[in-house]
Amino acid sequence: MSVSFSALTRFTIAGSEGRDPESLHSIQTIQPHGALISVREQDLEILQASTNARRMLGLDDALPGHRLGWLGEDLVERLRPHLDAPLNPVALALRCRLGAGATEFDVLVHRPGSGLLVLELEPAGPSLQLSGRVEEALQRIIAAPSVRALGEEVVATLKRLTGYDRVMLYRLDEAGHGEVFAEAREPALPAYLGQCYPEACVPRMARQPGRRPRVRLLVDVDSVPVPLQPMHPLGEPLDLSLCTLRSVSPLHIQILKMMDVRATLVVSLVVGGRLWGLIACHHRTPRFVHYEIRALCELLAETVATRIAALESFIQEQAELAVRRLERGMIEAISCSGDWRSALVTDGDALLASLEASGAALFCDGELQTLGRVPEQGGLLRIRAWLDRQPRAAVIATSSLMREDPRFATLKETASGVLAVPLSSGCGEYLVWFRPERVRTLILGASPLLCADGAELNRAPALAGEQREVRGRAVPWNSGQTAIARLLGESVTDVLQQFRSVRLLIAQAQLAEAQARVRISDQPMLITDPEGRLVLATRSLERLFGAGRLESLDALPGLVSDPATVRAALAALRDDYQPWHAELEVCGADGRKTPVLLRADPVFSAPGRVLGFMFLFTDLTGIKAAEDARQRLHAGIAARQHRTSAPLCGGDGERYRELFAAIIGNARLAAEEVADGVDLERVPAVFEGFEHSVSHTTTLLERLLWYAAQRQDGEGRDEGDGTPGH
Numbered sequence: 001m002s003v004s005f006s007a008l009t010r011f012t013i014a015g016s017e018g019r020d021p022e023s024l025h026s027i028q029t030i031q032p033h034g035a036l037i038s039v040r041e042q043d044l045e046i047l048q049a050s051t052n053a054r055r056m057l058g059l060d061d062a063l064p065g066h067r068l069g070w071l072g073e074d075l076v077e078r079l080r081p082h083l084d085a086p087l088n089p090v091a092l093a094l095r096c097r098l099g100a101g102a103t104e105f106d107v108l109v110h111r112p113g114s115g116l117l118v119l120e121l122e123p124a125g126p127s128l129q130l131s132g133r134v135e136e137a138l139q140r141i142i143a144a145p146s147v148r149a150l151g152e153e154v155v156a157t158l159k160r161l162t163g164y165d166r167v168m169l170y171r172l173d174e175a176g177h178g179e180v181f182a183e184a185r186e187p188a189l190p191a192y193l194g195q196c197y198p199e200a201c202v203p204r205m206a207r208q209p210g211r212r213p214r215v216r217l218l219v220d221v222d223s224v225p226v227p228l229q230p231m232h233p234l235g236e237p238l239d240l241s242l243c244t245l246r247s248v249s250p251l252h253i254q255i256l257k258m259m260d261v262r263a264t265l266v267v268s269l270v271v272g273g274r275l276w277g278l279i280a281c282h283h284r285t286p287r288f289v290h291y292e293i294r295a296l297c298e299l300l301a302e303t304v305a306t307r308i309a310a311l312e313s314f315i316q317e318q319a320e321l322a323v324r325r326l327e328r329g330m331i332e333a334i335s336c337s338g339d340w341r342s343a344l345v346t347d348g349d350a351l352l353a354s355l356e357a358s359g360a361a362l363f364c365d366g367e368l369q370t371l372g373r374v375p376e377q378g379g380l381l382r383i384r385a386w387l388d389r390q391p392r393a394a395v396i397a398t399s400s401l402m403r404e405d406p407r408f409a410t411l412k413e414t415a416s417g418v419l420a421v422p423l424s425s426g427c428g429e430y431l432v433w434f435r436p437e438r439v440r441t442l443i444l445g446a447s448p449l450l451c452a453d454g455a456e457l458n459r460a461p462a463l464a465g466e467q468r469e470v471r472g473r474a475v476p477w478n479s480g481q482t483a484i485a486r487l488l489g490e491s492v493t494d495v496l497q498q499f500r501s502v503r504l505l506i507a508q509a510q511l512a513e514a515q516a517r518v519r520i521s522d523q524p525m526l527i528t529d530p531e532g533r534l535v536l537a538t539r540s541l542e543r544l545f546g547a548g549r550l551e552s553l554d555a556l557p558g559l560v561s562d563p564a565t566v567r568a569a570l571a572a573l574r575d576d577y578q579p580w581h582a583e584l585e586v587c588g589a590d591g592r593k594t595p596v597l598l599r600a601d602p603v604f605s606a607p608g609r610v611l612g613f614m615f616l617f618t619d620l621t622g623i624k625a626a627e628d629a630r631q632r633l634h635a636g637i638a639a640r641q642h643r644t645s646a647p648l649c650g651g652d653g654e655r656y657r658e659l660f661a662a663i664i665g666n667a668r669l670a671a672e673e674v675a676d677g678v679d680l681e682r683v684p685a686v687f688e689g690f691e692h693s694v695s696h697t698t699t700l701l702e703r704l705l706w707y708a709a710q711r712q713d714g715e716g717r718d719e720g721d722g723t724p725g726h
Contacts, residue, residue, distance in 0.1 A: 029225035057099030125290025151182030220286035310670035417474025421489025435474035546589025
């Protein structure tokens with residue numbers, strides 16, 4: 001029986017409602033196209049073997065109890081040099097002649113713990129010359145101008161490389177919901193491009209990349225799983241979680257058969273330590289992909305993940321530049337018309353486009369200004385009241401306002417999604433963006449990517465109620481957009497505080513109100529009169545320096561790390577009205593030094609007449625941490641490049657030299673394209689992800705090089721004596 005994806009619908013729980021999903025560790029069978037053995041690392045005694053191992057190796061005796069050398073001294077000779085090296089998460093790949101017939105096998109070696117080694121045996125593949133094709137693919141991937149173009153390129157490349165009928169890129173949003181983002185398929189197959197699946201349809205284990213292999217292969221859904229014997233020689237199940245041969249759930253097999261899929265290959269895309277998406281390959285007949293092709297798929301996926309991180313950071317950087325332009329426009333508007341709000345309206349397209357919003361509203365000083373498609377005024381005031389009731393946060397976001405309060409259902413056509421940034425610590429002042437409702441049809445059953453790890457499934461698909469229409473929801477705000485909103489809010493808040501500071505100096509009648517608003521600002525700020533006497537210091541400034549330590553400008557040099565430079569700059573500011581921007585280290589009351597950016601400007605009421613001076617302090621701790629992370633990344637890349645250059649010289653190393661150079665160049669380019677100013681807390685994690693990716697791909701190349709060297713060595717010996725080795 002075959003059914004479409006849309007017919008694979010809502011899961012029903014099999015068994016008790018609270019039953020935990022099946023653990024990967026509980027699976028103790030493998031797929032029959034290969035064999036598996038476990039050995040005690042200390043003496044290389046075979047403890048456990050799949051029941052098909054003896055037949056596959058052409059041996060008369062059972063394997064447990066024998067030493068590993070019994071299978072072929074070639075294996076032990078190749079394995080011993082690597083026993084001191086880590087074997088996880090990238091398995092060691094060996095090509096050896098094993099068994100009675102000295103048959104060539106690809107051997108993948110893992111170290112699962114408990115003093116064991118796990119060896120996966122697969123039929124050896126033919127010698128391949130793929131470096132040219134892979135290099136071309138890498139160049140196209142690196143040159144992709146957008147994430148969409150990159151997705152289309154990678155599915156086309158993997159379809160050519162692996163030969164599967166269908167290759168899909170499945171993208172997950174931050175809530176775990178998924179969408180088929182790109183697809184390459186045979187013309188006779190139905191299209192799945194654009195289909196959406198809720199979070200529940202994506203296996204939990206698939207969203208935890210550290211607990212599963214990056215590449216999963218299912219050769220034939222009709223194959224019979226092969227058990228291991230003895231079952232638990234050490235008293236507990238053997239950990240097969242990183243094994244390629246590991247079997248999958250019978251329910252998973254059932255789902256694939258209903259989809260007319262006989263074989264699958266799934267590759268994880270991990271960006272910044274988070275599962276960004278999955279590449280799923282489907283075939284209508286059984287299909288085995290040899291180790292070398294799988295390793296190259298993993299290498300390409302790592303490169304794609306690095307490129308995704310760089311492209312997403314570039315998009316964020318462009319949005320940040322638009323924010324900075326908007327900030328400059330607001331400052332210029334203050335100088336020209338005294339009304340910074342006009343700049344928001346004048347450059348309204350940038351305000352909306354930077355967040356992909358359809359409308360915006362500004363609540364400030366008891367006034368309301370709007371842009372684009374927004375609710376009527378009564379609805380806007382209700383939204384402001386709702387925002388006032390929310391816990392204080394730098395950003396308040398929802399993709400379904402009516403889910404927060406059903407009374408907002410009447411506003412769904414203009415304000416299903418709301419993203420707001422407070423402009424002050426009090427209530428009633430916000431910059432708010434809106435998105436309309438987007439009606440979506442969700443497929444409530446099996447996702448095309450359930451093959452990512454069928455081990456988790458303990459639920460069966462039902463064939464009724466196949467789709468659900470979701471209303472009252474907007475496109476969710478992603479983390480990059482919330483970071484841009486926070487940056488915009490900070491810029492507007494900064495301009496707002498400057499505007500209020502000017503009002504404070506030129507309108508004594510408004511002093512009390514303006515002073516209260518400025519004092520509670522989160523921006524550390526100091527205002528003085530022309531003689532340098534303190535007019536106002538924000539509470540955040542007192543927290544920075546310590547209460548009572550900065551009573552006048554004369555005290556500032558004694559509270560920073562470079563007092564001589566500060567004294568000279570203050571003299572130029574007072575005497576010549578020269579603006580001053582500098583990076584300093586502030587010495588707090590507890591002795592801790594905090595890096596800050598100081599911006600000091602004179603405030604004029606007329607040319608040549610200064611009313612006072614304004615000092616803004618911006619904490620650079622996050623920026624410094626991001627820069628340190630960037631430097632560590634470059635140092636790590638350089639170290640990897642130096643360590644790996646020698647093994648890549650001569651022989652098969654030349655085939656991979658250009659691949660290695662392209663990967664290193666891609667990582668360096670990605671590091672340069674990462675924007676520091678959008679979400680500083682995320683930047684070190686992105687760089688750490690780059691470093692792990694470079695380490696991962698370098699190790700993979702070393703494994704491939706060693707693998708190729710073994711293959712050549714084996715071929716050379718065959719040609720030398722004309723008989724297979726033992």
